[in-house]
Amino acid sequence: MADVKNVVEITAQTVEQAIDEGLEALGLTRTQVQVEILEHPRPGFLGIGGRDATVRIIRIGAEAEIAAEAEAKAASQKKVEAPQAEPAQPVTQQAAAAELPAEDISNDKDAIARYAATVVEELLEKMRISAEVKAHFIDPEDDMDEEILWVDIEGRDLSILIGRRSETLNALQYIASLIVNKQVGRLIPLMVDVQGYRQRREQQIRQLALRMADQAVKTGRRQVLEPMSASERRIIHLALRSHEGVTTESVGEAPNRKVTILPKRK
Amino acid sequence: MKSLIEYIACSLVDQPDKVDVKQQRNGNRIRLELRVDKDDMGRVIGKSGRVANSMRILLRVAAAREGKQVTLYVIEP
Numbered sequence: 001m002a003d004v005k006n007v008v009e010i011t012a013q014t015v016e017q018a019i020d021e022g023l024e025a026l027g028l029t030r031t032q033v034q035v036e037i038l039e040h041p042r043p044g045f046l047g048i049g050g051r052d053a054t055v056r057i058i059r060i061g062a063e064a065e066i067a068a069e070a071e072a073k074a075a076s077q078k079k080v081e082a083p084q085a086e087p088a089q090p091v092t093q094q095a096a097a098a099e100l101p102a103e104d105i106s107n108d109k110d111a112i113a114r115y116a117a118t119v120v121e122e123l124l125e126k127m128r129i130s131a132e133v134k135a136h137f138i139d140p141e142d143d144m145d146e147e148i149l150w151v152d153i154e155g156r157d158l159s160i161l162i163g164r165r166s167e168t169l170n171a172l173q174y175i176a177s178l179i180v181n182k183q184v185g186r187l188i189p190l191m192v193d194v195q196g197y198r199q200r201r202e203q204q205i206r207q208l209a210l211r212m213a214d215q216a217v218k219t220g221r222r223q224v225l226e227p228m229s230a231s232e233r234r235i236i237h238l239a240l241r242s243h244e245g246v247t248t249e250s251v252g253e254a255p256n257r258k259v260t261i262l263p264k265r266k
Numbered sequence: 267m268k269s270l271i272e273y274i275a276c277s278l279v280d281q282p283d284k285v286d287v288k289q290q291r292n293g294n295r296i297r298l299e300l301r302v303d304k305d306d307m308g309r310v311i312g313k314s315g316r317v318a319n320s321m322r323i324l325l326r327v328a329a330a331r332e333g334k335q336v337t338l339y340v341i342e343p
Contacts, residue, residue: 013313041313052313119277126270127324128331160327168327171320178317179277 006059014041015053015187016177017254020230022057024250027237030148030189034058037187106185109137113149116180116190120151123172124161131155149190151176161194166201169194170229202235209236209261216263217245223261227252233259267328267336271300274321279306296329296336304343311340 008025012018019035026033034057041053105111117135124131132154137147151173153161162169173192181187191198205228212223225236233250236259240248244264251260268289276282284303289296302310311318322338329336 013316122273123270123324126267126273127328129327160330163323163327168323171323174316174320175274175324179274182278 007056009038009054009056011039011052011054013052015055016174017230018053018055019057020234022055024230024234024237026057026059027234027241028057028059029234029238030146032060034060104185105183109147112180112184112188113137115183116149116151116176119179119183120153120172120176120192123176124153129155129158129161131158131161146189149180149188151190151192153192153194155195158194162197166197169197201232205232205235206239209239209259212261213240213243213246216261220263222263224251225259225261227256227258230254230257233257236261267296267325267332268298270324270328271298271321271338274324275300275302275310278309278317279303280309281306294334296334298325298336298338299341300338301341301343307340307342 006026008022010018010022010025012021015037019030022035023030023033036056036058037053038056039051039054041051105115113135117133120135121133124133133151134154135149135151138150140147160168161172163171169192173190176192177188177190180190193199208225212225216223228236237248237250240246240261246261246263248259248261250257252258268287272285272287275285275287279285279302281303284301284306286301288299288301290299291297300310309317310321312320318338318340325336325338
């Protein structure tokens, strides 16, 4: 267990990004971890005076090991960039300080799913796109973890909704989660998908990963993939985690961060 | 297009009654000006302009549907 990382602290522009980066670093999925928000991002003005989000991501079932690790970390302070003067605040507490929604739906899953579907419907209608929207929670793999709210869009000619490198779909997902999080008052992992695109893309990326790994083994050279988002890079790291011939790492700065597949030395 | 920005801005700010969107048309081009309360500026701009840029991406889809070009300006109070 010693070489498996159980906890990371990540600072990124948004809580969402920090979580994605952290999951990538740990090689785990959202359902295998517990997320603690250490610092909420504070919006600056035109990039000035803002503060990044810092989250701590803990592998579920590793709390005991973490206690020791956290102590060692606190002593050395090597990973923590900002001084941790403020105590860690749970998500719900922080949200309560923000304006309360007119109607409290934070504990009603069906209401949250319905609300998310309505938000996406409203956005699409105002974008002049007619489509059917359905939302449901996906069961977590581990009952300690939160479910993911999955919003499906079905209809005809919806490729315009995906955009180049799923730019439009990601923008829609980002705006929709901001609105839902604000109304519900807590962070709910929300994914927006168009006609199964995200699942198809995940398949494609996995296959690409295996192909490029073969290439790396065959040629003995590192393979650099095209720039991808943190969640897409994570798919590759996970797909090749148990591969015998290669190791993977991410190189560069977002949005040009790329996965590199390195052949293992014998 | 105006309604898209109004909807998003009103849903994200603390003071929806202070949200104001103005639309100007010049042939094919549409200029949208978004104004919100000073304390809500960060919410509609976002870190590194992420919220504003996402709104622009969604606007582009709406504009393409009408064969128009649209630019969004977030105006300082």
